[in-house]
Amino acid sequence: MTGSTAPAAAPQGAPAPLPRPAAPPPTTPPADAVLPPRAPGAPAPGTPIEPHYDLCFGCGPQRPDGLQLTAVAGEGLTVDARFTVRAVHQGGPGLAHGGLLTTAMDETLGTLNWLLHAPAVTGRLETDFVRPVPVDSELHIHAWVTGVHGRKVYSAAEGRIGGPDGPVAIRAQALFIQVKLEHFTTHGRPEDIKKALDDPDLFKRARAFEVNP
Numbered sequence: 001m002t003g004s005t006a007p008a009a010a011p012q013g014a015p016a017p018l019p020r021p022a023a024p025p026p027t028t029p030p031a032d033a034v035l036p037p038r039a040p041g042a043p044a045p046g047t048p049i050e051p052h053y054d055l056c057f058g059c060g061p062q063r064p065d066g067l068q069l070t071a072v073a074g075e076g077l078t079v080d081a082r083f084t085v086r087a088v089h090q091g092g093p094g095l096a097h098g099g100l101l102t103t104a105m106d107e108t109l110g111t112l113n114w115l116l117h118a119p120a121v122t123g124r125l126e127t128d129f130v131r132p133v134p135v136d137s138e139l140h141i142h143a144w145v146t147g148v149h150g151r152k153v154y155s156a157a158e159g160r161i162g163g164p165d166g167p168v169a170i171r172a173q174a175l176f177i178q179v180k181l182e183h184f185t186t187h188g189r190p191e192d193i194k195k196a197l198d199d200p201d202l203f204k205r206a207r208a209f210e211v212n213p
């Protein structure tokens with residue numbers, strides 16, 4: 001024991017350390033971000049927000065293995081969602097998989113963009129797992145926009161077990177980037193895009209955004 005704080009030399013022949021990534025962009029809004037009003041065509045408070053795509057893993061009703069998360073518009077730029085953890089969502093025995101809980105947060109935070117009437121995709125999502133979530137629990141997720149800066153939408157959410165006043169199990173913060181509708185009609189697998197565009201009920205929200213860009 002020498003008391004030195006110098007890092008130990010790497011053993012001879014060891015691979016060079018990988019470069020550290022640059023600091024990640026923050027998920028909290030800058031000081032000059034704004035909180036815009038709800039878009040004129042946004043769903044009224046208390047109104048269910050329809051699934052945006054029936055085959056979506058988060059909200060699609062045609063995905064029996066998915067989360068089948070349901071959402072209701074809240075006051076201002078807020079959304080309340082519910083998701084029941086089922087056996088197919090397990091990570092540990094009888095416990096929700098953390099990745100699926102993150103998916104539920106992503107989906108709910110994404111739904112906030114319907115209140116702004118501007119399609120957006122997740123750029124960055126941070127999740128804190130506070131408490132394990134047992135299978136059969138109903139997760140109640142409250143999400144809100146924290147600021148908008150250009151194309152960037154900052155938001156946060158909290159998921160509680162059993163009810164809106166239940167114990168907090170998960171928290172998240174996100175940065176979404178607003179995109180043009182073409183984002184969804186150019187990057188995906190062509191057969192799925194064609195099927196979605198051919199079926200007016202399957203890609204419901206596209207039409208709303210075409211009318212209200």
Ligand SMILES: CCCCCCCCCCCC(=O)SCCNC(=O)CCNC(=O)[C@H](O)C(C)(C)COP(=O)(O)OP(=O)(O)OC[C@H]1O[C@@H](n2cnc3c(N)ncnc32)[C@H](O)[C@@H]1OP(=O)(O)O
Pocket residue numbers: 025052106107110119120121122123124150151152175177179184203204205206207209
């Ligand atoms: C019919 C309706 C259906 C609607 C369907 C809705 C589905 C919702 C589903 C739930 C949500 C999801 O999971 S969405 C799926 C997961 N997400 C994705 O697949 C996104 C993949 N990434 C991308 O496509 C791209 O990187 C974009 C669109 C995010 C950004 O590309 P871009 O449009 O060219 O913009 P770009 O100029 O690069 O960046 C604009 C600004 O944003 C910042 N920025 C860009 N990317 C990031 C990032 N990852 N994290 C932080 N910040 C970022 C840049 O620094 C810049 O800041 P500054 O210089 O201006 O300061």
